[in-house]
Amino acid sequence: MKVFSAEQLYNADKVTIEKQGITSEALMERAGKQIFQWLHKHLNGAPVPIRIFAGIGNNGGDGLVIGRLLIEHGYDVVVYVVNCSDKRSDNFLLNYNKIKNVTKNWPILMKSEADFPKINDDDFIVDAIFGIGLNRCPGGWVKKLILHLNQSKAFKLAVDIPSGLYPNLPIEDKNAVLKADHTITFQTPKLAFFLPETAAYVSNFDVLEIGLDIQFLQSVEPLAQLIAKPQAQLFYKQRNKFDHKGTFGHVLIVAGSYGKLGAAVLSTKAAFKAGAGMVTTFIPKCGYNILQTTVPEAMVITDKEEEFISDIAFDFKPSAIAIGMGIGKNTATVEALKKVFQNKDTPFVIDADALNIISENKTLLKLLPKNSVLTPHPGELKRLIGTWENDYHKLEKAKKFSEKYKVVLIIKGAYTVIVYGSKLYINTTGNPGMGTAGSGDALSGIIAGLLSQGYDALLAAVFGVYLHGKAGDIAGAHLGIDAVMAGDIINNVSEAYLELFKIDEPEKSITNTTK
Numbered sequence: 001m002k003v004f005s006a007e008q009l010y011n012a013d014k015v016t017i018e019k020q021g022i023t024s025e026a027l028m029e030r031a032g033k034q035i036f037q038w039l040h041k042h043l044n045g046a047p048v049p050i051r052i053f054a055g056i057g058n059n060g061g062d063g064l065v066i067g068r069l070l071i072e073h074g075y076d077v078v079v080y081v082v083n084c085s086d087k088r089s090d091n092f093l094l095n096y097n098k099i100k101n102v103t104k105n106w107p108i109l110m111k112s113e114a115d116f117p118k119i120n121d122d123d124f125i126v127d128a129i130f131g132i133g134l135n136r137c138p139g140g141w142v143k144k145l146i147l148h149l150n151q152s153k154a155f156k157l158a159v160d161i162p163s164g165l166y167p168n169l170p171i172e173d174k175n176a177v178l179k180a181d182h183t184i185t186f187q188t189p190k191l192a193f194f195l196p197e198t199a200a201y202v203s204n205f206d207v208l209e210i211g212l213d214i215q216f217l218q219s220v221e222p223l224a225q226l227i228a229k230p231q232a233q234l235f236y237k238q239r240n241k242f243d244h245k246g247t248f249g250h251v252l253i254v255a256g257s258y259g260k261l262g263a264a265v266l267s268t269k270a271a272f273k274a275g276a277g278m279v280t281t282f283i284p285k286c287g288y289n290i291l292q293t294t295v296p297e298a299m300v301i302t303d304k305e306e307e308f309i310s311d312i313a314f315d316f317k318p319s320a321i322a323i324g325m326g327i328g329k330n331t332a333t334v335e336a337l338k339k340v341f342q343n344k345d346t347p348f349v350i351d352a353d354a355l356n357i358i359s360e361n362k363t364l365l366k367l368l369p370k371n372s373v374l375t376p377h378p379g380e381l382k383r384l385i386g387t388w389e390n391d392y393h394k395l396e397k398a399k400k401f402s403e404k405y406k407v408v409l410i411i412k413g414a415y416t417v418i419v420y421g422s423k424l425y426i427n428t429t430g431n432p433g434m435g436t437a438g439s440g441d442a443l444s445g446i447i448a449g450l451l452s453q454g455y456d457a458l459l460a461a462v463f464g465v466y467l468h469g470k471a472g473d474i475a476g477a478h479l480g481i482d483a484v485m486a487g488d489i490i491n492n493v494s495e496a497y498l499e500l501f502k503i504d505e506p507e508k509s510i511t512n513t514t515k
């Protein structure tokens with residue numbers, strides 16, 4: 001599934017109307033009807049008081065369609081028109097007239113705070129005040145109305161997008177955004193649904209296809225591509241009967257320092273679980289017994305130093321190198337890093353302290369092998385690309401960084417974003433249980449394991465993040481997300497692979513909450 005901007009959706013709207021020979025009113029009817037059907041399925045005729053707040057644009061028009069259909073089906077509905085301006089859209093007006101045919105209770109016109117109704121906890125609110133046409137931050141009594149609705153415990157369903165939220169721009173005033181319990185969005189989720197500062201207003205969401213022209217949508221460059229099971233299935237490289245361990249490559253993991261050998265153990269195991277043919281782990285001397293006993297499948301090379309890495313010497317050609325997990329920032333380690341980057345032809349995963357070393361020695365940026373995969377957590381990212389004003393600014397800075405240094409940048413988060421030049425890929429697997437020590441070491445190992453099997457840098461990053469998140473979801477489902485440890489994620493990579501080709505259950509809403 002792709003994520004489009006408001007502008008692209010308006011264009012799709014136009015093309016659809018032309019190509020399908022329908023009116024924009026018919027398209028609105030289609031959209032409103034779909035939401036009605038969703039509501040009817042969930043409410044099943046329940047006598048719950050439904051209050052629809054409709055703005056004066058087409059989002060309000062959708063609200064009026066929903067109101068009309070609910071009234072026709074016997075629901076207890078009150079429609080309020082949030083009359084913030086007299087510039088009503090044509091389709092709003094058409095549906096404003098139509099609703100009068102099905103009820104004697106005409107929509108209530110709201111013009112100030114004095115018109116606010118009392119909201120009871122068991123009311124059901126439909127938010128159709130503003131959609132993707134929001135062009136300024138809601139102020140005055142409309143902002144107060146949003147606050148009034150937010151203060152109530154009534155269930156709030158947002159039509160297309162919570163009112164006050166821009167689909168692909170930052171929030172200006174947090175108090176002027178409706179906090180929806182559920183959002184039903186048309187055709188494609190909006191970028192705001194996935195970014196930490198804005199996703200909280202969206203809670204759970206469903207996407208309803210309203211039949212916008214597919215050819216047009218395929219012809220434009222989306223803001224982002226969502227990565228879910230259908231995409232991941234396409235990434236998977238089938239193994240052949242005559243493949244052998246040499247086919248799946250030989251990973252070099254460079255990790256660990258005194259007290260942080262666990263990072264090396266976890267990355268090594270994860271590289272194997274992702275399918276690497278062989279793994280050699282380069283560690284300081286003190287970790288030798290630890291590695292050989294915890295991961296007997298791995299080969300081990302030790303540094304001449306006891307407690308840290310000073311010179312990464314190896315006598316084979318790795319098919320991928322993952323470096324940085326728990327290595328610390330010793331000056332000798334900085335020099336070792338510079339030297340290892342001379343292996344320009346080898347795909348790299350660069351993580352943790354290797355990223356911190358680069359941030360503190362920016363000259364190292366020039367030495368980064370092209371197409372390296374960088375896996376910073378938010379703190380490491382800030383040190384690497386500098387601070388940002390909001391999530392959108394962060395994405396722009398990340399794109400510039402990726403373009404300049406020709407690397408794949410993984411921005412870890414609830415929805416991990418993979419940045420490759422100007423392209424964004426948003427992962428949909430994973431859960432808050434994965435915020436646990438060693439989870440990042442597991443990810444680096446998985447990506448290195450994929451690189452070693454011949455997945456290119458972007459594919460290894462995107463597929464690796466998907467598998468890591470899926471393994472975390474499976475672990476969470478078995479153990480409870482609070483109890484998930486990095487080892488559990490690694491142990492479930494196999495199940496994540498198996499799940500790729502299991503028949504799907506019916507689609508569930510995407511959720512931004514963990515309840």
Ligand SMILES: NC(=O)C1=CN([C@@H]2O[C@H](COP(=O)(O)OP(=O)(O)OC[C@H]3O[C@@H](n4cnc5c(N)ncnc54)[C@H](O)[C@@H]3O)[C@@H](O)[C@H]2O)[C@H](O)CC1
Nearest residue numbers: 013028031057058059130131132133134135136137138160
């Ligand atoms: N292609 C589709 O996806 C379809 C979308 N539909 C629905 O249409 C809305 C977008 O409608 P639009 O009329 O363009 O904009 P809005 O309804 O979001 O409201 C804009 C309206 O309000 C004014 N306005 C904007 N910001 C403010 C503000 N802060 N304060 C006061 N007034 C404001 C603005 O000037 C406009 O007059 C989309 O979200 C869907 O719900 C179709 O129904 C189906 C096809």
Ligand SMILES: [K+]
Nearest residue numbers: 127130161163
């Ligand atoms: K809305």
